[in-house]
Amino acid sequence: MTAGPRFPRRETLRDGRFWLLCATAFLLAVSFALPSxxxxxxxxxxxxxxxxxxxxxxxxxxxxxxxxxxxxxxxxxxxxxxxxxxxxxxxxxxxxxxxxxxxxxxxxxxxxxxxxxxxxxxxxxxxxxxxxxxxxxxxxxxxxxxxxxxxxxxxxxxxxxxxxxxxxxxxxxxxxxxxxxxxxxxxxxxxxxxxxxxxxxxxxxxxxxxxxxxPHENRFGPPPADAEQREGYNPRNAPFGSAAATGTxxxxxxxxxxxxxxxxxxxxxxxxxxxxxxxxxxxxxxxxxxxxxxxRPLRPFALGLAFILLVALYGAPPLWTLLKRLRADRISTLAIWRKSRA
CATH class of the missing domain: 3.40.50.410 (von Willebrand factor, type A domain)
Incomplete structure (x- = not known):
């Protein structure tokens, strides 16, 4: 019976992505315990x-x-x-x-x-x-x-x-x-x-x-100063005059x-x-x-750092590969162009 491989392997321990993943998991776990x-x-x-x-x-x-x-x-x-x-x-x-x-x-x-x-x-x-x-x-x-x-x-x-x-x-x-x-x-x-x-x-x-x-006039309290000139004015029975007030x-x-x-x-x-x-x-x-x-909670800072590490872990390698491919294609295209000009 063959013994199974030990985990983690030495190759895994030397891989930076392994440690990025560990750091991300640690930050996610710690974020729930961080105080404010x-x-x-x-x-x-x-x-x-x-x-x-x-x-x-x-x-x-x-x-x-x-x-x-x-x-x-x-x-x-x-x-x-x-x-x-x-x-x-x-x-x-x-x-x-x-x-x-x-x-x-x-x-x-x-x-x-x-x-x-x-x-x-x-x-x-x-x-x-x-x-x-x-x-x-x-x-x-x-x-x-x-x-x-x-x-x-x-x-x-x-x-x-x-x-x-x-x-x-x-x-x-x-x-x-x-x-x-x-x-x-x-x-x-x-x-x-x-x-x-x-x-x-x-x-x-x-x-x-x-x-x-x-209502265009408030008839509570004493009448205005010009009340005596109003139509139907009576100081006792019609102190505001007899006509209905109009206005805007x-x-x-x-x-x-x-x-x-x-x-x-x-x-x-x-x-x-x-x-x-x-x-x-x-x-x-x-x-x-x-x-x-x-x-001020500290959790958002830990979660933000964990997100950055995840981007570095899963986003950076494909981006680096794409950039290398684009550079190689550019060099190849330039070589073909020079050869055609020779």
Whole structure:
């Protein structure tokens, strides 16, 4: 009976490919046991609040040559912004309607949980609104309180259209500390008046809002200074006059001066939404750097090195053989050409 060959053979031990394969197997095995290490870096913590009231359905943006609504443009800009944020970056999301923002989730690490954050942004819809009114100033002030509670900078997207309009006495006063929360008001929409889409109870678009569909004046509180000159004015029974107010509240445009005034009151910056690149620069200019502790796993480094060794083991020899064959063919072709020229 003949004894079988011993393993590994001496020829195998002298073969560099054997040791490359051993090193690859070792790295693959070790990668599952490698721990993570913690590191600190300056990142950004953002609370993104998106206005989902009716005027945000106005289509005064264009993407790929097609008109899109303000809300859809906000969503597209945010989804483009996420991968451009410097890691570590944490992002929370809230929606706004009536006068109260609703927090969907507190800031989470977008670098490690990109898909859930992007999916939540993609799922934003005007049908999530629980009221039709839009009290921008009150909603902004409450959003500042929420941002303070979650220790994040605020990014508030809105067109600034109050519905119903502000009373003659003006909007609510900001009672917080100016500049205590950093961040940005992002104005959305165009400067020209545009029609606001109208939907039925089933969510189907049925046209646009008309003059008679919305209030054009807020008649809470004291009347305006010119009320005495109005038709049918009576200081007791008709302090706003007897005629129904008319105006352009059924149309919508970006209320930029109003949003800038809110920014001055609260200490927030302002930018008009155009593209994700300009938005990113504005956010990073206004945001405070936060010291964030991150876990950095070592497994990707081991797996990457194992992949390089596999490429060297199975990819380099065929490539080297191909290069030698091409060189030999070139030399042979050159020799034939020279012989034909002789």
């Amino acid at each position: 290490f913690r590191s600190k870096a300056n990142g950004v913590d953002l609370l993104v609040v998106v206005d989902i009231t009716g005027s945000m359905n106005t289509r005064d943006y264009r993407e790929n040559g097609h008109p899109v609504s303000r809300l859809e443009h906000v969503k597209a800009s945010l989804r483009s912004l996420l991968p451009e944020l410097p890691c570590p970056a944490r992002v929370g999301l809230a929606i706004f309607t009536e006068r109260q923002p609703f927090l969907l989730f507190e800031p989470i690490d977008v670098c490690g949980a990109f898909a859930p954050v992007e999916g939540a942004i993609a799922g934003l819809d005007w049908r999530m609104a629980w009221e039709g009114d839009s009290h921008i100033a009150a909603g902004l002030y409450r959003a500042i309180d929420i941002a303070h509670d979650v220790n994040a900078d605020l990014v508030f997207f809105t067109d600034g259209q109050e519905a119903p309009p502000l009373p003659a006495s003006g909007g609510p006063e900001f009672t917080g500390e100016r500049g205590a929360v950093k961040g940005l008001i992002v104005g959305t929409g165009g400067f020209a008046l545009s029609p606001i889409p109208k939907f039925d109870d089933e969510g189907r678009e049925i046209g646009f809002f008309g003059v008679a569909d919305v 509240e059924h149309l919508s445009s970006l209320r930029e001066p109003y949003l800038k005034s809110l920014g001055d009151k609260t200490g927030l910056g302002y930018i008009r939404l155009e593209d994700a690149s300009a938005l990113r620069k504005a956010i990073l200019a206004e945001a405070r750097p936060h010291a964030v502790e991150r876990e």
